[in-house]
Amino acid sequence: MPTDAIPLLDQDVVGRVIAAALTRGGDFAEVFVEDKQSSSALLDDGRVEELSSGRDRGAGIRVVVGESTGFAHTSDLSELGLLEAARTAAAAARGAGAGGVAAALVPTAGTARTSAAIPPGEVAKARKVELLLAADGHARSTGGAITQVTARYADSHRRILVANSDGVLAGDDQVRTLFSVSCVASGDTGMQTGRESVGRTVGFELFDDHDVTELAGNAARRALSKLAARPAPSGERTVVIGPGGGGVMFHEACGHGLEADLVAKGASVFAGRMGEQVASSLVTLVDDGTMDGEWGGASIDDEGRPTRRNVLIQDGVLVDYMWDTLRARADGRAPSGNGRRQSYQHLPMVRMTNTYLVGGSSSPDEIVADTADGVYIAHLGGGQVNTATGDFVFGMTEAYLIEDGRITEPLREGNLIGNGPAVLAAIDAVGNDFAMGSPGTCGKDGQGVPVGDGVPTLRVASGLTIGGTAA
Amino acid sequence: MTPPGTQHRSDDPDGTVAQLESLAERVLAARRPGDAVEIVLSHSRGTSVRVHDGAVESLTSSDSSGAGVRVVRDGRLGFAHCGSLDLDVLLGTLEAASDNCTFGEPDPHNGLVEPDGVPVVPQQGWTPAVEQRSAEQRIATALELERLVTGRDPRVVAARSTTYGDASSTSVIMSTTGVRAGERSSSSSVSTQPMARSGDETQIGASYDAARDPADLDLHRVADEAVERATRLLGARKPPSGRLTVVLEPRLALGLLGIVSGMLSGDAVVKGRSPFADRRGEVIAAPCITLWDDPTRQESLGAEEVDGEGLATRPNQLIADGRLVDFLRDGYVGRRTGEGSTASAVRGARSLPGIGAQVLVMSPGTRDLDELVATIDHGLFVNSLSGLHSGVNAVSGDFSVGADGLVIRDGALAEPVRELTLASTLQRLLLDVREVGGDATWLPSGHRGASLVIDDVAASGA
Incomplete structure (x- = not known):
């Protein structure tokens, strides 16, 4: 029973709080309890600068009447504090008078593994400091041109309990561990930066599978290679994206546009296109919160629904959007486990989890060899999308020219811009070398949540414009 | 106690x-x-x-x-x-x-x-x-x-x-x-x-x-x-690539100078992460640019009595007529350089203080936006910028962002364009500023911005 493992709140208290939330009427009431502990350590300028730790706990209570939601949150987890927040939420919901009815609570379990084999809280702080020093030492050992190194270790332990008037009662224990290295390389042409990070929904066992010196080496190599980089071209080019690094493109090109809340408001270029061909037939796009240990995964979403593997685009055809409880209720269907929130102080909304392009059959080497002229992007930065037009940008942080089917000179950083539907239609090769990418934080309406992504090598034949300065 | x-x-x-x-x-x-x-x-x-x-x-x-x-x-x-x-x-x-x-x-x-x-x-x-x-x-x-x-x-x-x-x-x-x-x-x-x-x-x-x-x-x-920002883009097309003059409204001008102010953080300077680290006293921008960080200004929504470490805020001049005057410092950098804090620590209760500009104030030029546009033969009046977090590198200075806006042709606003990028380096952009507008305004972000006209920006489109 998940709730036994997570004694954040007594089940009877939860029931009374939901009842209080519905005293002024309402179609739906929910209590979300969160207790989050985090710690981090930062090395910069050759020295472990500081260790930080934090704890935030509280509850958010919402009451839904029709399309209108009342929400209140409190850091007071006593029954009195919770009841007061429930009454505030009920008043904010401006309920329809008579009391609402809550179903009996039925505990449910999620599917993904989100607990830690080695809880980071039980690992000596000195051990975390050792990792930072090892990363710093290795990055600097790659050459004198590495003039600055920042290494950061962070972990979080988030326990949640969600209960609602539909009878949902679920809990989860989510441990995430993250390590990142950023390097500055200096040369005659100025300074360049390189970054590498790894993050998973696991505990300190992360470092059994990931060597921080290897991360540091990658970050350093990325910075050093750009010292000799030439300005990126401008204008449209054929673009090959390497394995792992390119998931951000799908996150922006179509991920946000497939969120049901934006679709319902007509703010997505993918609204009204269900069942249509919206991408090349090589594209099968999945959002999967159940992926074992991946950064954007969890056993349940922040509305207490088990996460799922949801196919969004199958062989180029749009087959589903992503849903939270409110949008699913309005459409008379089941939620898809995509209701997420930054913290107990925020309302949930439709969010991605781990979004990825399913691998294809082409050999990555052949994809490059088959490209006469273009740009190869080995590592992407963040991105941004205007969901109404589908126009999106994403950054390239490690990129090279492709000349006569060969990867040649490194390019300086920049953004690429494209239009989601046009770019999806122009994908003409998908490799057989699928890999997940770096951990990300997705921002929407002011809330940040951890997300993962992944792609195999793929080629976009047209539709991407490189934001460089060279002709 | x-x-x-x-x-x-x-x-x-x-x-x-x-x-x-x-x-x-x-x-x-x-x-x-x-x-x-x-x-x-x-x-x-x-x-x-x-x-x-x-x-x-x-x-x-x-x-x-x-x-x-x-x-x-x-x-x-x-x-x-x-x-x-x-x-x-x-x-x-x-x-x-x-x-x-x-x-x-x-x-x-x-x-x-x-x-x-x-x-x-x-x-x-x-x-x-x-x-x-x-x-x-x-x-x-x-x-x-x-x-x-x-x-x-x-x-x-x-x-x-x-x-x-x-x-x-x-x-x-x-x-x-x-x-x-x-x-x-x-x-x-x-x-x-x-x-x-x-x-x-x-x-x-x-x-x-x-x-x-x-x-x-x-x-x-x-x-x-x-409404104007939504409707004026209807019918926008992707423009051809080329080099052009760009006009940034006060809010966008501030977005650009906000990134620059981050490069003037004493932390970036002492840790070798600012391209302006050794440039104090030198010309880093066009002579029309004067920039202050002044959290004491009562007209600003960002005005504060004290900084994130509790020191009284004070006006700090960053750039005077294009010349780099000073960097921003918190207590740590103030001790490390021996110059003292400029009361530029910014923070929330739940985070350690970092260094940042609090209330940026641009000194205005004289001409209004219409007059500025009238001076431009071939340019872009920018409506919005995207990817400021993904395509701008404050260490190398590389600058590449998505944009949409209105074409400026022969001194007048013309058709809308979208799906283009603008690229340069932050160092070049500062020097390529031709004029600052006379339209200085207190923005809801708490800063005081004025329009910028920047020459020779690479626009990448079809």
């Missing part, structure tokens, strides 16, 4: 600052002997309303507390934070910070600031008007803005969302080195994102306003701007 050298306290009619101060004193009194301790406490109550299609989509009532404790012992630094003002939790946070201190490596420049004698410029950051607003008034404001937005132009069919929000906050900072300051502040804001349609095409515009007193929010200006 009351630390020596009491600083300043704002008006505190109902004692909310005094309550937090007394809590902070109790935590400081529990410190380990030999620990230098700084504590920041904050409490905020707020309401936010989101409306859609003439009805309330959500009404949120929030009550947030936060605390951060920094401990310095033997040159080592530890930090801990929590989301509670319970004394027990705060004492646990103090203990955690003290324990964290054990593992940092010593640095002789670590420490806490001591009051440096600069007098506080009093601010009127608080008004009872926010707390006096009823839920009905808050909802009515959001609905009124949505009505204005959807009634302006037949092509505006809906707004993705329209919001009203307000908050009243109290915060104190106190340290064993004599810092003691408290402030109350109020804020309110509105925002809207109208959608304009023409055939299959949808364009989204956005605008917002912020004010201490909700009565000062300018709903008509927000509606006009947001």
